[in-house]
Each structure stands twice: as structure tokens, then as C-alpha cells.
């Protein structure tokens with residue numbers, strides 16, 4: 001059952017406030033995950049139509065312990081959480097303030113192909129200074145996301161979460177509902193990364209096999225087996241250490257726009273069921289996600305409900321989404337670890353009964 005605390009009400013009030021045009025600037029004070037994409041939520045199953053404006057800009061942001069020019073959506077990266085309800089008619093309006101063409105692809109969303117947002121396939125792209133509208137009936141539910149489909153804009157931050165609440169209420173109800181957007185951020189220009197990889201595919205791989213490894217392998221497997229192994233890899237022109245093309249040598253991994261030091265924190269009261277909507281909005285990175293001390297129950301994958309299955313860890317590929325339910329019963333903090341598949345980097349976030357760093361804490365009650 002939904003549980004609304006005083007803070008939830010305060011947050012709703014804040015959301016209502018930021019909707020007022022005169023106070024629009026106030027919303028910039030809120031981090032992305034605390035900002036609504038539209039004026040206010042409608043009730044569960046609400047069929048009222050909704051119009052959402054997304055403004056794409058290139059601007060300087062504080063990110064991963066530094067400052068950089070990123071591509072933002074309504075002032076933040078990742079962009080605002082777009083919440084829709086099954087049965088609504090949605091109008092998603094994208095305004096391109098960049099000096100280059102842009103686009104937003106609605107990942108996993110059922111809509112007319114002309115509105116899918118992939119330049120060169122379904123539409124020509126959004127020219128600089130122009131807008132594009134996707135108007136469609138919402139006929140699905142679940143955890144999705146949106147991102148640029150132009151150049152390397154996605155790598156520069158142009159991504160965001162999109163959640164659709166089911167008309168009949170959640171099959172797996174929860175007391176709290178958090179979105180965790182995983183991103184791999186780099187201060188390098190993506191063109192430069194691409195250029196390096198084209199010339200040397202293992203440019204960022206600092207874990208190559210060495211002469212020492214050869215000596216060790218000979219000691220354990222024998223000379224002929226070791227030579228056979230090296231020969232096989234050479235014939236394939238592959239490296240057994242090729243787990244990720246781009247590593248933490250340049251990547252900073254983020255959850256909801258915050259790195260491990262930023263420590264995004266979701267609050268709970270012991271005993272509450274928490275739904276975590278994990279979205280891998282990274283450009284290249286596969287993550288292993290663990291929540292030490294808490295069993296996770298996967299209830300949805302890529303927006304679709306699945307038979308609940310209890311796990312200790314899951315691996316999430318680029319663009320995948322998983323909804324998991326956790327029920328922390330103890331009055332203590334739990335770490336959410338997302339480690340890159342090649343083990344070169346990680347980002348952690350926290351579920352906690354109390355907030356120690358208010359700007360980075362979120363307290364979202366579940367609805368719908």
C-alpha cells in the first residue's frame with residue numbers, strides 16, 4: 001500500500017511549486033531525480049492527457065567531481081523522470097537548443113514509427129532551433145528510458161528515465177519507488193574516444209597479458225598448452241582480456257548523475273517494500289549490480305512483468321532495465337554496488353533509514 005510521509009507531501013508541494021512559471025527557476029536547484037517532467041502526478045489510472053516539454057541544451061554542469069559541458073534535458077543530466085499512465089494520451093515535445101541536429105528516441109515505447117526518434121530511419125532529426133512532437137496513446141506500462149539517437153550526444157549526457165504506471169495498479173506493489181539511472185560519463189570528447197578506438201581497439205585496456213602471465217601459464221599448464229592457447233587467440237586476432245572497449249581509465253560511473261563520492265541515497269523505513277527501477281543508460285558499460293545484505297527479487301525486465309525471481313546479483317547490459325523489489329528490515333544503511341563488467345570501475349549508491357547529505361537524498365513514495 002502507498003505510504004506517504006510528511007516529506008513526500010512536501011516533495012509533492014515542491015513539485016506543484018516548480019510548475020508555476022514564475023518559479024520555474026527554482027526547479028534548477030533540484031537534482032534531476034527530484035524534478036518532475038510535468039506539473040504534477042495524476043492519480044493512479046488517471047486518463048487525463050499529458051503534455052511534456054524537453055529542452056535540449058549544451059551547458060556547464062557539476063559532474064563526477066568536476067565541471068564539464070554536458071548535454072542536458074531541462075537543465076540536468078540525466079534528464080527529468082517522465083511519468084506517464086497507461087491509457088493517457090501523451091504529447092512529448094522536444095526542443096533542440098543545440099547548434100547541431102538532435103533527436104530523442106523513446107526506448108521501448110510503442111508509438112507511431114514517425115515519432116520513434118531515430119534520424120535517417122523514421123524521421124530526419126530535429127534541426128537546430130526546432131521542435132518535434134511525439135503524440136501517442138500510452139498503451140503499455142513499465143520502466144523505460146529515452147536518449148539521443150544523434151552522433152555521440154548520448155555519451156555527453158542526453159538520456160533520461162521514463163516510467164509508465166499500469167492502469168490496473170502495480171502487480172507487485174511497493175511502499176517506495178526509486179529510479180536508478182546508470183551512466184558512464186567521460187570528460188573526454190566522445191569523438192576523440194571513437195578516434196582512438198578506431199586506431200587501437202584496446203587503447204583503454206590496461207589489463208593486457210604480459211610476459212609474466214606467460215611464465216605463470218607455462219608453470220601451471222605446461223609449455224605446449226600455453227603456446228596452443230596463445231596461438232588460438234592470435235589466430236582469432238582477439239584478446240582474452242577484451243571485456244570492455246572503454247574502461248574506467250576514462251569513464252566515471254554514475255547513478256542518477258552522481259558518482260560514488262556523490263552517493264545517491266534513497267530513504268526507507270525498515271520493513272518497507274522498495275521497488276528499484278534500474279536503467280542502464282550508459283553508452284558502453286555492462287554493470288554487475290549487487291546489494292550486499294539484501295535479497296533482490298526481479299519483478300520486471302525491459303518494462304515487462306516477469307515471474308518474480310530472487311537473486312543476489314544481476315548483470316545489466318546497455319539499454320536494459322530491471323525492476324527489483326527489496327525489503328530492508330533492519331535500521332541500517334545498505335550499499336547498492338554497480339561494478340563495470342571489466343571490473344575497472346564502479347559506482348555505489350545507498351538505501352538508508354536516514355539522510356546524511358540532503359541534496360543527494362530521495363524519498364519517493366510509490367503510487368499506481
Ligand SMILES: [Cu+2]
Nearest residue numbers: 105107147319
Ligand atoms: Cu535506445
